[in-house]
Amino acid sequence: MTKINFTKGHGTGNDFVLVLDADGEINLTQEQIAQICDRHFGIGADGFIRVIKSVNHPDGQAILAEEPNAVWFMDYYNADGSTAEMCGNGTRVFARYLTQRGLVELADGETLSIGTRAGVKDLQRNMSGFAVDIGRWKLDGAEALIHTDGLEVARPGIGINVGNPHYVVALASGRELADLDLHEAPGIEPAPENGANVEFVVPAEPMIKDGVGHINMRVYERGVGETLSCGTGICAAALATRHWAGAGAPNIWQVRVPGGVLGVRMFATEDGEHVGLSGAAELVYDGQLDLNQLKSVVR
Numbered sequence: 001m002t003k004i005n006f007t008k009g010h011g012t013g014n015d016f017v018l019v020l021d022a023d024g025e026i027n028l029t030q031e032q033i034a035q036i037c038d039r040h041f042g043i044g045a046d047g048f049i050r051v052i053k054s055v056n057h058p059d060g061q062a063i064l065a066e067e068p069n070a071v072w073f074m075d076y077y078n079a080d081g082s083t084a085e086m087c088g089n090g091t092r093v094f095a096r097y098l099t100q101r102g103l104v105e106l107a108d109g110e111t112l113s114i115g116t117r118a119g120v121k122d123l124q125r126n127m128s129g130f131a132v133d134i135g136r137w138k139l140d141g142a143e144a145l146i147h148t149d150g151l152e153v154a155r156p157g158i159g160i161n162v163g164n165p166h167y168v169v170a171l172a173s174g175r176e177l178a179d180l181d182l183h184e185a186p187g188i189e190p191a192p193e194n195g196a197n198v199e200f201v202v203p204a205e206p207m208i209k210d211g212v213g214h215i216n217m218r219v220y221e222r223g224v225g226e227t228l229s230c231g232t233g234i235c236a237a238a239l240a241t242r243h244w245a246g247a248g249a250p251n252i253w254q255v256r257v258p259g260g261v262l263g264v265r266m267f268a269t270e271d272g273e274h275v276g277l278s279g280a281a282e283l284v285y286d287g288q289l290d291l292n293q294l295k296s297v298v299r
């Protein structure tokens with residue numbers, strides 16, 4: 001099979017190529033995925049999502065033992081072809097794809113459970129698009145020093161895991177945020193074994209309005225580069241800012257990224273505090289790609 005149908009979608013500008021492969025018959029190499037995601041030699045995307053039935057994916061089979069309703073599995077890859085455990089915007093675009101293509105019926109108020117490498121994620125349709133329960137979060141290791149072009153001195157970053165790894169760095173002003181040069185991956189010391197996504201945040205003015213926290217953020221995604229939005233990064237940034245703000249800080253946040261604004265909420269559950277993400281999730285076009293025509297990415 002050399003010709004593959006695909007759909008292009010995005011969540012606040014974090015864009016994905018989605019390929020339906022319910023039966024698990026399409027096995028692309030890391031190089032082919034990188035070629036597809038390349039913005040000059042391929043379609044161009046921040047990530048590649050294989051839409052596969054859980055029963056046909058090894059990680060999906062483990063998911064089914066936990067949640068038999070998680071019929072579909074989000075097989076997620078970064079633009080460089082590496083796998084990632086989770087993608088917050090990806091889950092919401094995945095839900096849009098399943099419902100818009102009629103693969104899943106989802107009435108308002110109903111929950112859609114999907115499988116990911118970071119476990120089962122529950123989604124619901126809402127006013128802004130789709131909301132996802134990202135699940136439990138945790139502080140990840142000791143602080144690291146982050147340095148990147150545009151910052152005169154390295155800054156401390158707080159490690160937060162929301163299924164995938166992040167470091168969040170607080171900056172002093174909007175000017176400092178705007179002046180960052182994120183063409184190269186930020187340095188992280190000590191370097192995490194499997195890399196990490198890095199978020200730079202600045203509080204909005206005022207930071208808290210009517211009980212809602214507001215921050216501005218830019219992100220460098222592991223395996224991708226700077227992106228217009230990163231759902232899990234947005235959750236990590238809101239969690240870090242609440243931590244820095246101390247007692248009395250809100251559990252509802254709005255995070256502005258170059259691609260738009262997403263909502264974050266932290267809420268108690270029987271198994272500990274969860275973090276949720278909501279915002280737009282759109283499909284923009286369909287096409288067909290010919291694997292034989294993919295060109296090597298010259299870099």
Ligand SMILES: N[C@@H](CCC[C@H](N)C(=O)O)C(=O)O
Nearest residue numbers: 084087088089164230231232
């Ligand atoms: N864009 C994503 C995160 C995608 C994975 C990330 N690059 C990683 O390697 O962990 C999101 O919306 O969360």
